[in-house]
Each structure stands twice: as structure tokens, then as C-alpha cells.
Amino acid sequence: xxxxxxxxxxxxxxxxxxxxxxxxxxxxxxxxxxxxxxxxxxxxxxxxxxxxxxxxxxxxxxxxxxxxxxxxxxxxxxxxxxxxxxxxxxxxxxxxxxxxxxxxxxxxxxxxxxxxxxxxxxxxxxxxxxxxxxxxxxxxxxxxxxxxxxxxxxxxxxxxxxxxxxxxxxxxxxxxxxxxxxxxxxxxxxxxxxxxxxxxxxxxxxxxxxxxxxxxxxxxxxxxxxxxxxxxxxxxxxxxxxxxxxxxxxxxxxxxxxxxxxxxxxxxxxxxxxxxxxxxxxxxxxxxxxxxxxxxxxxxxxxxxxxxxxxxxxxxxxxxxxxxxxxxxxxxxxxxxxxxxxx
Amino acid sequence: xxxxxxxxxxxxxxxxxxxxxxxxxxxxxxxxxxxxxxxxxxxxxxxxxxxxxxxxxxxxxxxxxxxxxxxxxxxxxxxxxxxxxxxxxxxxxxxxxxxxxxxxxxxxxxxxxxxxxxxxxxxxxxxxxxxxxxxxxxxxxxxxxxxxxxxxxxxxxxxxxxxxxxxxxxxxxxxxxxxxxxxxxxxxxxxxxxxxxxxxxxxxxxxxxxxxxxxxxxxxxxxxxxxxxxxxxxxxxxxxxxxxxxxxxxxxxxxxxxxxxxxxxxxxxxxxxxxxxxxxxxxxxxxxxxxxxxxxxxxxxxxxxxxxxxxxxxxxxxxxxxxxxxxxxxxxxxxxxxxxxxx
DNA sequence: TTGAAAGCGCTAACAC
DNA sequence: GTGTTAGCGCTTTCAA
Numbered sequence: 001x002x003x004x005x006x007x008x009x010x011x012x013x014x015x016x017x018x019x020x021x022x023x024x025x026x027x028x029x030x031x032x033x034x035x036x037x038x039x040x041x042x043x044x045x046x047x048x049x050x051x052x053x054x055x056x057x058x059x060x061x062x063x064x065x066x067x068x069x070x071x072x073x074x075x076x077x078x079x080x081x082x083x084x085x086x087x088x089x090x091x092x093x094x095x096x097x098x099x100x101x102x103x104x105x106x107x108x109x110x111x112x113x114x115x116x117x118x119x120x121x122x123x124x125x126x127x128x129x130x131x132x133x134x135x136x137x138x139x140x141x142x143x144x145x146x147x148x149x150x151x152x153x154x155x156x157x158x159x160x161x162x163x164x165x166x167x168x169x170x171x172x173x174x175x176x177x178x179x180x181x182x183x184x185x186x187x188x189x190x191x192x193x194x195x196x197x198x199x200x201x202x203x204x205x206x207x208x209x210x211x212x213x214x215x216x217x218x219x220x221x222x223x224x225x226x227x228x229x230x231x232x233x234x235x236x237x238x239x240x241x242x243x244x245x246x247x248x249x250x251x252x253x254x255x256x257x258x259x260x261x262x263x264x265x266x267x268x269x270x271x272x273x274x275x276x277x278x279x280x281x282x283x284x285x286x287x288x289x290x291x292x293x294x295x296x297x298x299x300x301x302x303x304x305x306x307x308x309x310x311x312x313x314x315x316x317x318x319x320x321x322x323x324x325x326x327x328x329x330x331x332x333x334x335x336x337x338x339x340x341x342x343x
Numbered sequence: 344x345x346x347x348x349x350x351x352x353x354x355x356x357x358x359x360x361x362x363x364x365x366x367x368x369x370x371x372x373x374x375x376x377x378x379x380x381x382x383x384x385x386x387x388x389x390x391x392x393x394x395x396x397x398x399x400x401x402x403x404x405x406x407x408x409x410x411x412x413x414x415x416x417x418x419x420x421x422x423x424x425x426x427x428x429x430x431x432x433x434x435x436x437x438x439x440x441x442x443x444x445x446x447x448x449x450x451x452x453x454x455x456x457x458x459x460x461x462x463x464x465x466x467x468x469x470x471x472x473x474x475x476x477x478x479x480x481x482x483x484x485x486x487x488x489x490x491x492x493x494x495x496x497x498x499x500x501x502x503x504x505x506x507x508x509x510x511x512x513x514x515x516x517x518x519x520x521x522x523x524x525x526x527x528x529x530x531x532x533x534x535x536x537x538x539x540x541x542x543x544x545x546x547x548x549x550x551x552x553x554x555x556x557x558x559x560x561x562x563x564x565x566x567x568x569x570x571x572x573x574x575x576x577x578x579x580x581x582x583x584x585x586x587x588x589x590x591x592x593x594x595x596x597x598x599x600x601x602x603x604x605x606x607x608x609x610x611x612x613x614x615x616x617x618x619x620x621x622x623x624x625x626x627x628x629x630x631x632x633x634x635x636x637x638x639x640x641x642x643x644x645x646x647x648x649x650x651x652x653x654x655x656x657x658x659x660x661x662x663x664x665x666x667x668x669x670x671x672x673x674x675x676x677x678x679x680x681x682x683x684x685x686x
Numbered sequence: 687t688t689g690a691a692a693g694c695g696c697t698a699a700c701a702c
Numbered sequence: 703g704t705g706t707t708a709g710c711g712c713t714t715t716c717a718a
Binding site: 368369371372383384385386389410412413414 | 705
């Protein structure tokens with residue numbers, strides 16, 4: 001047992017040489033045993049002595065030294081523009097983190113909160129740590145310009161894309177999501193489905209609308225363009241749009257996101273209307289705290305953040321193929337709860 | 344300019360020796376210039392040549408090599424039990440991340456999602472990277488047992504504590520929080536304040552109740568024990584407890600958390616009651632998506648997750664002093680919105 | 687089956 | 703002012 005300080009820290013760092021000495025073998029042998037080198041003929045007796053020495057000394061290999069000699073690090077960098085604002089970034093990080101781990105890699109995370117200097121510093125740091133590659137992610141799906149430093153290493157964009165560059169990206173399939181959300185309502189017999197889209201231009205806005213149209217088209221049903229509304233993508237927007245939705249005679253609503261749905265819930269309730277009886281509601285995002293706990297729980301479509309992060313790592317490591325300049329589109333699965341009923 | 348592959352990766356790694364050669368100086372000189380060594384007498388001319396060479400070659404120092412020779416790494420490990428379940432863990436990570444950065448350190452994050460094997464692996468990994476120390480955190484404030492491997496390096500607990508050990512911890516000040524929440528109501532003249540506590544035993548449960556009592560005591564006001572209720576710490580619990588709160592003749596409620604408050608909102612609204620007119624409501628946690636957007640926006644008390652992470656780093660680095668076995672208590676600030684009105 | 691030795695990229699004496 | 707040199711802890715030929 002090594003001695004400890006009052007706060008419990010082991011004060012000496014055990015090296016391979018010490019293990020070798022105690023086991024009475026060379027460092028080469030220790031290296032072979034510790035790394036379980038295939039094709040290394042080590043006597044059972046020597047191996048045992050090494051293992052015992054490792055145990056007794058509490059030896060931990062120094063990965064930094066190993067990386068240095070091998071010329072490769074196991075690091076993957078992830079720069080996120082915001083881990084504060086939403087729980088979304090957390091899921092991207094988690095997905096990347098776990099997938100990296102599965103491949104024996106370690107994630108170096110930096111959040112820039114949109115600050116350019118912070119971003120530059122973060123990238124420099126990652127490059128100095130000789131990362132295997134960098135994942136550049138944004139919390140909301142959008143087009144972005146990529147910083148120059150990224151070019152110094154392999155990189156993949158996550159939840160964003162850089163039009164007109166050869167950069168590979170992994171993004172949510174908004175069209176698929178819009179279609180899925182609409183189908184949730186169509187499949188229950190609804191035919192007058194209002195779509196409360198967001199007012200801010202974005203891939204989500206265009207994509208989900210297209211999905212809404214496609215879902216109708218697939219059924220040979222037409223879309224009454226009057227049913228396509230717009231509101232600020234927040235509770236307040238959903239609350240304010242209720243009147244219009246009602247006046248249009250819709251029996252179901254597809255909201256741009258869960259927060260809009262939450263606001264709509266409030267407005268409907270104030271009018272004494274019931275969900276899903278008087279109005280079926282579908283959200284988007286699957287923001288747990290909201291969707292899972294509204295009354296009634298909200299049926300919605302999930303933004304696949306975890307999967308985005310995980311796929312990003314796979315693309316970076318070449319485990320998943322994506323053409324230069326292309327985007328891998330990840331499906332947005334339906335999450336059925338109880339805010340929809342058959343018409 | 345170094346040549347690039349189709350995906351934009353620089354394919355060669357430039358070393359200090361190459362910079363030295365191109366600048367026509369020794370590596371020592373390069374090292375001095377690059378690190379801006381204090382007390383290094385370098386001629387203006389040589390310095391300029393080095394800087395130019397660095398620029399032209401696109402040289403990036405190899406931190407791993409530097410760490411190796413200096414015997415110290417700039418890594419700090421953070422193991423979190425859950426970055427998935429709540430947005431809270433994200434804030435702890437962010438706080439730790441940014442504070443570490445301020446001290447020139449890099450955070451190595453691992454999330455275990457409660458899995459023991461994952462935790463063991465994560466700790467082993469961090470130890471192998473020769474971290475300066477480890478932050479061990481949980482998403483909710485609670486007592487915890489600490490894994491043996493932690494003893495191998497300096498460590499600090501964040502949002503949890505290990506009773507009966509010399510481990511230092513950083514936790515939210517629940518008593519302060521409970522007092523703050525109660526005072527929000529008391530200061531508006533409310534005297535019959537119901538407290539919907541959680542049913543699960545925890546520091547939060549005991550602490551907030553104590554704070555509730557202290558706030559009353561400070562005013563010389565007694566506490567009617569009948570006003571202290573309990574409910575499952577979720578929307579559903581808040582919804583179900585409404586009847587009791589009302590029957591007690593309370594004019595204000597302090598809810599164990601924002602989700603309980605959200606459920607209570609629903610129940611009050613169903614009865615045609617208005618907030619804050621008919622009932623003033625205070626939550627706890629300051630869970631943005633909820634508290635900031637309920638109708639009316641919820642006054643609450645914030646759990647200082649960011650600050651917990653940041654303080655953890657400071658304690659670990661010795662920038663903030665904490666006795667072995669002691670806990671640093673971080674205040675829970677009030678966040679005033681519009682769910683309270685003067686009586 | 688095992689060991690000696692070179693060297694990864696860098697820093698830090700110490701010499702010039 | 704600037705260069706030489708000896709490692710940091712490890713892997714990896716190559717030889718024994």
C-alpha cells in the first residue's frame with residue numbers, strides 16, 4: 001500500500017521500471033504482460049510475477065507516455081456552442097461520449113457559449129492534445145460557418161452543416177420528423193390538422209412543413225394552406241395562436257415544438273376545452289420535463305440528440321460512411337403519449 | 344501550407360525540431376520562444392525567425408510530450424452519475440469546465456449513468472491520464488459511498504457527500520434555500536404558508552423544512568405543523584395535493600420543486616383559482632423550461648449547479664479552503680417572477 | 687522466452 | 703544569447 005496524504009492522495013507515481021525491478025524482469029516484459037500483447041511469448045512464471053508486482057505496487061500505465069511513443073492519442077474533441085441553454089446539448093455530448101468510449105476513445109469537451117475567442121482557444125487546446133478529430137456541434141439545427149482551425153484535423157459537424165464546403169455533417173431529418181408528427185394525427189382519422197410552425201427561418205421550419213405536406217399527399221389528402229400558421233416557438237406563441245387554431249375548425253394540431261404545445265394547452269384549458277377530446281395535440285422535440293408531464297402527457301416526435309452525437313463519432317472514426325459535403329440524416333422517432341385520440 | 348486530404352485533415356505533424364531547423368536555431372530556443380519563458384534572453388532576431396517558422400509550418404506544441412517531461416498533466420477528471428436524466432448535470436459540468444479552463448486545466452468528463460462497471464472504467468481511465476484530481480458528482484444532492492479508486496488521487500465530491508470520511512464536498516445549502524423560499528412568501532405578508540415537501544428522505548427534505556421553520560422563527564411567527572404536507576416530487580404529486588392545500592386555508596405554497604408547482608398550477612386552474620391572486624406559489628430548482636414559462640412565470644429558488652461545479656474545481660486546486668471531512672455549502676438564490684403577490 | 691536500446695516531442699540544467 | 707544533452711514513461715525493433 002502506498003502512503004496517503006490526509007486528503008487521500010497517493011503521493012508517488014509508480015512506473016513500469018519499478019514494476020520490472022520488483023518482478024525481476026525487463027520493462028519489455030512488463031509492457032508485454034500489461035498490454036496483453038498478442039504473439040508475445042512470456043513464461044507463465046514471469047507473467048505471474050509481473051502481475052503480482054503490478055498489483056502490489058498499484059501500477060497504472062501512463063497513457064500520455066504511451067500516446068507519445070505511438071504517435072496517436074485516443075482523444076476526440078467535441079466543441080459545443082451551448083451546454084447551458086438547453087438540455088439538448090447534454091444529450092449530444094452524452095451520445096458522443098458513450099460512443100467514443102465504446103471505441104476506446106476519450107472525449108475532450110469544450111463549450112464556447114457562442115464566444116469566438118473561447119472557440120479559438122478550445123480548438124487550439126484540442127489540436128495541441130493531438131485529438132484524432134473534432135466534432136463541432138450546435139444546440140439547434142442550422143447552417144454554420146466553420147472555423148479555420150478545424151481544417152487542421154479531421155472533423156464532422158453535428159446538428160449543423162456548412163453549405164458549399166466538403167465538410168461532412170450529421171443532422172436530424174426534419175422532413176421525416178414533420179411527416180411522422182402529421183401521420184400521428186392522420187392515422188387517427190384527423191383531416192383538418194393545423195400546423196403551428198415557427199416564425200424563425202431554419203431547416204426545422206422548412207423541413208417540418210414539407211413533411212406535413214408529404215404526409216397529407218401520401219394519403220391523397222390535400223392541404224388547406226390556411227391551416228399552416230406561425231407563432232414564436234415558445235409557450236407564449238402557442239398560447240396566443242389558440243384562437244386562430246380554433247376558428248379554423250381544426251380537430252388536431254401539430255406544434256413546432258413541445259413548448260408551443262404547452263402554451264396551447266394553457267389556452268385550450270382556459271376555454272374549457274379538453275385534450276384530446278376537443279383537440280388532439282402533437283408536439284416536437286420530446287423535451288422530457290414538458291412532454292412527459294403535461295396533463296395529458298404530450299405525444300410528440302423526438303429530436304435524436306443522443307444519436308446525433310453517437311453518429312458523429314462513428315462518422316469521424318470511419319465506422320459510418322458519409323460522402324464529403326454530404327449530411328447523414330437521422331430519423332426523428334414518434335413518442336406516443338395521450339394527447340391524441342381517434343376522431 | 345501543409346497538404347490536406349479530401350476531408351481537410353493535415354496529414355503531417357510538425358515538431359519543434361523542424362521549427363528549429365527552419366529557423367536555424369536549436370530546439371531550446373524554440374521552446375523558450377514558444378512558451379514565452381520568463382528570464383530567457385532571446386535575441387529579437389532569433390525570436391522573429393522562430394515565430395515566422397512556427398507560423399509558416401503551422402506548428403502546434405504537443406501537450407502530451409510536455410506533460411510527460413514535466414510530470415504533471417493539466418487534466419481534471421469529472422465523473423457524473425447522470426448527464427441524461429436532468430439538465431442539472433449539464434450545469435455542474437459546465438461550471439467545472441469553465442472554472443478549470445480559467446485555471447488552465449482541461450476537464451475529462453465521464454458519465455456512468457449509475458453503472459458500477461462504467462464507473463470503475465472511467466476512474467481507471469482518468470488515473471491513467473494522470474489527472475490532477477477528480478470531481479465525483481451526483482445529479483441530486485445526497486449521501487454517497489465513494490469508490491476505492493478515488494483514493495489514488497486528490498478528489499472532491501460535488502452535490503454529494505460521504506459521511507464519516509475525510510473527503511471534502513461541495514453541496515447546495517438546503518437550509519438556506521428553504522429559508523429563502525419561505526421568506527419570499529413571508530415578506531409579502533403571507534402567514535399561512537403550506538409547504539409541500541417531498542416524500543423521499545434526502546438532505547433536501549430535511550434542509551428545506553428546517554429553512555421553512557427558521558424563516559418563520561426569525562419573524563417570531565409560529566409554524567402550524569398541519570401546513571407541512573408531503574407529495575411525490577413531481578407534477579403528479581403537486582396536482583394531487585392541491586385539495587389539501589386549499590382545505591388548510593393557506594394563502595401561499597412553497598413547493599419542494601418546480602415540477603410539483605407545475606402540477607399544482609394545473610389543479611388550481613381546474614378549480615378556477617388564480618395565481619397569485621387566490622394562491623401565491625413558490626417552487627424550487629429554477630428549472631428554466633418550467634419555471635420561466637408557466638403562466639404566470641414561477642418564482643422559485645435556484646439550485647446552484649453551475650456554482651457547485653466551479654467551486655468543486657476551486658477546492659480541488661486549493662484555491663478555496665475546505666477542511667478534510669467538511670462540506671462547502673453554496674447558497675441557493677431566489678429567482679423572483681410573478682407567481683407571488685402581496686397579500 | 688526475454689532483454690537492450692533507440693526514440694516519441696518536449697523541457698531544463700548546464701555549458702559555451 | 704544560444705546550443706548540448708539527458709531524460710520523462712513507454713513501445714518496439716532486433717538480438718540473444
